[in-house]
Amino acid sequence: MSSVTAAHVPKGLEGIVATTSSICFIDGDRGVLAYRGIDVHELADHSTFEETCYLLWYGRLPTRNELKEVRDRLAEERKLDPAIISLLRSAPKHVVPMDVLRTAVSALAFYDAEERKNDHDANVRKSIRLTSQIPMIVAAYDRIRKGKSVVEADPSLSHAANFLLMLNGAKPTPTAERALDIALILHADHELNASTFAARVTAATLSDMHSAVVSAIGCLKGPLHGGANEAVFHILEAIDKSGSDPVEYIKGMLAQKKKVPGFGHRVYHTEDPRATHLRKMSEDLGKSSGQAKWFDWSHAIELFVKAEKKLNANVDFYSASTYHTLGIDVDLFTPVFAVSRISGWTAHVIEQLDDNRLIRPRADYIGPPYPQHWVPFEKR
Secondary structure, three states: OOOOOHHHOOHHHOOOOOOOOOOEEEEOOOOEEEEOOEEHHHHHHHOOHHHHHHHHHHOOOOOHHHHHHHHHHHHHOOOOOHHHHHHHHHOOOOOOHHHHHHHHHHHHHHHOOOOOOOOHHHHHHHHHHHHHHHHHHHHHHHHHHOOOOOOOOOOOOOHHHHHHHHHHOOOOOHHHHHHHHHHHHHOOOOOOOHHHHHHHHHHHOOOOHHHHHHHHHHHHOOOOOOOHHHHHHHHHHHHHHHOOOHHHHHHHHHHOOOOOOOEOOOOOOOOOHHHHHHHHHHHHHHHHHOOOHHHHHHHHHHHHHHHHHOOOEOHHHHHHHHHHHOOOOHHHHHHHHHHHHHHHHHHHHHHHHHOOOOOOOOOOOOOOOOOOOOOOHHHO
């Protein structure tokens, strides 16, 4: 038994430093999020998702030629083995998209010639493939379950535009493309969140990249991690159907001691920097699409909760109205999270395997004192 008492063991490993990393910097007191030292506000204002991927994988911003090369490689990898499409078609209609994504990503390993290679360069190549393939799986499954034909990627379009094209069957507007591009940048990485930690734990056993990503997807599926934006939109839907005033609806939730999703964060003690951009995107998309009510209701709820509970909106709150306005179904919100976070997951797997040590923490034992003894049935 350890000398540390249970009372001093942080639940959920809160505040525990588990590793060193050069990928993501967070200062929760100042509301700072940075990838490789570059503030996410700068990346959201000036960068693209493809450039952000390069930054995460290679540790620096690319030159113009390097960015073109990574874009070309992403375009080349936007293809799925026909067996994966057959798998998507065979999925039961009642399953949720996250379950399909988890299973399909596992199956991708069957058709990856480098599946058993764990060296640095092979893992970078697998990162590029997975980053291209995951949005294809999400979009293809959504169209298949709706009885629509699978849409081929357009190599001339950006990563964000391709996803919206493959999902909705039409080239997106520049506003929609840029909105999703920024959303992908904002969700790309977030240090040792639950899914990233799960990926690193799996990779540390010297398992393969695909297994690590499957671990991450399984973790992201949980409503305490990736599903909060779905819960936010379910509230907006309920307000819409009932004709309720949004603030009165939230007052009712609080009166029933219900938690309002999309507020507060374990790391940030001020506004989540990602929420700053998503709020603006939600507003701009609402105006340009004629669906301003989703932003208006969200903003009214945010102002009330901040005044009443002193809680700030987090990344999930405005991503709900943003994704809906982009034509994304509510049960695809978490898969879209994975479409972005695959860049960060794979960067962390690469980093873990570049200087690997098996991750094996200890538990503080609080059971019956040792020694206990086995007793026969008649004496129990």
